[in-house]
Amino acid sequence: MPDPRTISVSVWRGAAAGRFVSYDVPLNANQTVLDTVTWIQRHREPGLAYRFACRVGMCGSCAMTVNGTPRWTCRTHVNRVLRDGGLQVAPLRNLPVIRDLAVDMTAFFDKMARARGAFRPAADPPADFAVVAPASRERRAADAGIECIGCAVCHAACDVVAWNPDYLGPAALNRAWTLVNDVRDAGTAERLAAVAGDAGCHACHVQQGCVQHCPKHLNPTASIAGLKRAVARAAIKGEL
Amino acid sequence: MSARAETWLWIAQRASAGVLALAVVVHLGTVIAAVRGGLTAAEITARLSGHTGWLVFYLVFVAAAAVHAPLGIRAVLAEWTPLGRRGSAIASAILAAALLALGARAALALYLGPH
Numbered sequence: 250m251p252d253p254r255t256i257s258v259s260v261w262r263g264a265a266a267g268r269f270v271s272y273d274v275p276l277n278a279n280q281t282v283l284d285t286v287t288w289i290q291r292h293r294e295p296g297l298a299y300r301f302a303c304r305v306g307m308c309g310s311c312a313m314t315v316n317g318t319p320r321w322t323c324r325t326h327v328n329r330v331l332r333d334g335g336l337q338v339a340p341l342r343n344l345p346v347i348r349d350l351a352v353d354m355t356a357f358f359d360k361m362a363r364a365r366g367a368f369r370p371a372a373d374p375p376a377d378f379a380v381v382a383p384a385s386r387e388r389r390a391a392d393a394g395i396e397c398i399g400c401a402v403c404h405a406a407c408d409v410v411a412w413n414p415d416y417l418g419p420a421a422l423n424r425a426w427t428l429v430n431d432v433r434d435a436g437t438a439e440r441l442a443a444v445a446g447d448a449g450c451h452a453c454h455v456q457q458g459c460v461q462h463c464p465k466h467l468n469p470t471a472s473i474a475g476l477k478r479a480v481a482r483a484a485i486k487g488e489l
Numbered sequence: 490m491s492a493r494a495e496t497w498l499w500i501a502q503r504a505s506a507g508v509l510a511l512a513v514v515v516h517l518g519t520v521i522a523a524v525r526g527g528l529t530a531a532e533i534t535a536r537l538s539g540h541t542g543w544l545v546f547y548l549v550f551v552a553a554a555a556v557h558a559p560l561g562i563r564a565v566l567a568e569w570t571p572l573g574r575r576g577s578a579i580a581s582a583i584l585a586a587a588l589l590a591l592g593a594r595a596a597l598a599l600y601l602g603p604h
Contacts, residue, residue: 412568445492447567447574451499454564477499484496 256327257335258285260297264346269337270294282322282330283311286338286350299350306464309400313350314339319405321464341405343414357401357420364421365443368428369436379433391430394423394472396465403459403469415448419459419469422450426472429479441476441483450476490574498560505557512550538602547599551592559585 255273262270272293274285283301290297301311306324313322316332319341330336344352381388403419404410410418417425425444428434444450450473459469483489490498523532537543559581566577 409568442492446495447490447564449492449495451495452564480492480496481500481503484493484500489493489496 256285256331258289259335259337260286260289260294260350261339261346262294262297262349264348267346267349269339271335276327280327282313282315282320282325282327282336282338285327285336286313286322297350298348307398309398312341312400312402312405312464314341314405319402319462321400321402324464341401343405343407343410343418344401352401354401356414357404357418358399360404360417360421361399361424363443364417364425364449365436365440366421366424366428368431369434369439371433371435375433381432385432387430387432390475391427394427394467394469397423397427397467398465400464402462402464406458406462408456408458409452409454413448413452416452417444417449419453419463419473422453422476423467423469423472426475429476438483438488441480442489444476445480445484445489450480453477490578501556502560505553505560508549508553509557512546512553515546516550534599534603537599539600541600544596544600547596548593551589551596555585555588555592558588 254276256276257271258274259269259271261267272289274288277284283304286297286299287301290299299311299313301323302308303310304323306321309321311322312319314320315322315325315330316337317339318330320330322338327336338350340346340350340352344354344357347353383389383392397420399420401420403423407416407419409416422444425440429437429440446452453470453473455470455474457470460467460471463469480489523536526532537547562584563577563581566572566580567574570577572580
């Protein structure tokens with residue numbers, strides 16, 4: 250009979266080719282999935298590769314696939330996701346696996362850059378501080394998407410990314426939408442051209458996997474819909 | 490395809506969806522009203538034959554369907570089949586031409602009547 254004070258944690262070992270290896274991990278109160286992975290590395294498998302930094306849901310480093318679902322592991326309590334007394338922990342989908350639970354995030358962050366996800370100041374420095382009314386439509390739209398921590402959970406959850414690896418994905422497009430709504434930014438024309446097209450906002454099928462899985466409860470699908478409208482307006486005005 | 494072209498195709502798909510929403514309501518309403526007395530070919534031709542208003546309505550309906558459906562099919566083909574983007578675009582263009590030709594032929598045949 251299995252020990253009720255332990256859980257079986259099945260962890261991916263290897264790169265693209267590999268296998269799941271099970272470990273019995275002591276069960277503790279308020280234990281997170283990241284805690285179990287850390288316990289395995291410290292007590293059973295010193296060579297286990299995984300990634301984390303802040304452990305409090307700020308840095309976006311520790312996302313993994315837990316029982317088939319992409320999650321931030323540092324804020325996911327074991328008792329919330331336990332299935333048949335165990336866990337299966339795999340690397341994130343839609344990114345190449347470096348080793349074990351660590352994926353190569355290069356493509357994910359490159360997409361942020363391709364979507365012009367960096368703030369672009371105007372050529373002439375403004376004479377004074379920009380006044381942005383918190384209740385303005387633009388500011389509220391930017392606020393709705395601004396808390397992204399870049400964890401790539403949405404990118405892993407998105408079937409369109411799986412079908413079309415060039416697709417910019419929910420996080421990069423959400424980031425672009427926050428900047429389209431930043432009245433200080435001067436790069437919107439270029440940004441709208443960068444996010445339009447069949448690898449950009451027009452590829453989104455509104456399946457909302459990103460919305461369902463975003464640990465920050467953001468709505469990248471709504472951001473992408475906003476981009477579609479903004480891009481259409483630019484095209485009609487001949488500015489695209 | 491360029492970002493601008495993709496954007497215009499998206500606008501075309503949304504605009505044709507708007508037309509289809511109205512056209513389908515009119516079409517279904519007509520079907521429901523028409524079948525109350527039993528549906529016969531004679532009744533359909535009597536209603537449509539020689540009526541320019543119905544001809545224009547059905548030609549617009551056909552054009553909207555010929556724009557809307559192939560654009561959706563194009564995305565499905567590109568993502569789910571080995572046709573690729575170019576192959577999917579060509580297959581969808583053929584589908585669009587076929588829908589337009591067959592639909593227009595049907596609308597015109599009903600307008601011109603059984604003669």
